[in-house]
Amino acid sequence: METWLVVFSICLALGAVIGFMAGLLGIGGGLIAVPALLHILPGVGIPAEHLPHVAIATSLAAIILTSLSSARAHHKRENIPWELFRSMMPGFVLGAICSGFISELIEASFLQQIFAIFVILMAIQMAFPFRPNSNRSMPSTVSLFFAAVIIAIIAGMMGIGGGVLLIPFLTWCGLQMRYAIGFSSATGLLIALFGSIGYTLAGWNVDTLPEGTIGFIYLPALVGIATTSILIAPLGAKAATNWPTAKLKKIFAVFLAFVGLKLVLT
Template structure:
């Protein structure tokens, strides 16, 4: 069954990498629901399936987001004077989110994930053609919002870009810089969030073999190996395919996945 999970996650990673490169959307929105249905095959009980899915998702995102952040840094897409304070607070929020997740049931975590995914997908549908620009708010607003973004992202197993990019764009940061800041912050979310899931799950006895805390290593390996290969392919096709149409389709797909998780 471990080999089956590894093969499935290689396929999952290729899809996640391609869509992340094509649409600029974090893989956690796809990884978490897929792992929720996959992990029971290796004996993960329903009581801990969500924390394992969330921790594994964040572990996979560490490497992919670090690669993306380095690429954006080389292209001067990250205004570090704005990014650094956000990165510190989003890291604290992500670590806290992992400890909050450990205290919640899988049913509550699945419900939270589903509701936030629906909200993000609806916003994605409504904002594709939006172009209204505002100025940056008071200095304490963005750091405060980044802290709560870290908590929410860690509770969802995502890098937080789906929240940060529209938020920063709303406050007048250019799309290029918004994506750059989001990738840098995504590294902190994934790193500190996955660290929290390792700590909180470290001494549990009901985890499957090859687990490191709440992170299931065979799934992590499969996702990372293939997503790194397919992400550049997605970037290549981003200029050739109707991305706005694909984003609409993807948003509807996310809503359907969230509804399925709520019903089950």
């Protein structure tokens, strides 16, 4: 069997896990996809010097369709504050596009270490959630622009939609949780889309990547993850009504911490 077909099949299973966990726990797929792809992609000839870039870029591209589905659902429920979205959108676009080019400038081993530390920090955040302060007011437009740029750069470099960063920030600014989550779904689509464009352009002239890549995005893995994650996510959301999600988040946080530590020591 062709190696790319093996990877595609594995990523179908990976996408199912990502979709279910996303629906169940409300987490972005990048925290699961990137560590998995770091182990899967060497089998198709992705060179070590570009492995983290391809894993992150592929994860980011897979978020596009799942974010679109989530954003549509939140829009129907009127959970997205579009006026705030329009004011922050230029910052998200700029930061997302820049993320791919900034990532390319960072040595692969160091980028993997950064991602590992990020995973550990997100595990801590999941185990001990941030408590919002509803007494604060929304910052100025200029402050929101720079916050959007920074969040989009970090999210793009880590291959995530940005919700784990954006939701705590918006709730800290006093936005209600339902609107923060809805806003995050829309910006996740924006960051994933323009971040993918940035990674595509940044890796366009890299000639050491195997067939099946567009820039830094590896298409068989992308299609595999996206296909099943979209189909399975509703099952996870349905399970969330009956399963003890608070306890499951803490268990998953421990798992993430171990993944992060393993990547640090690799």
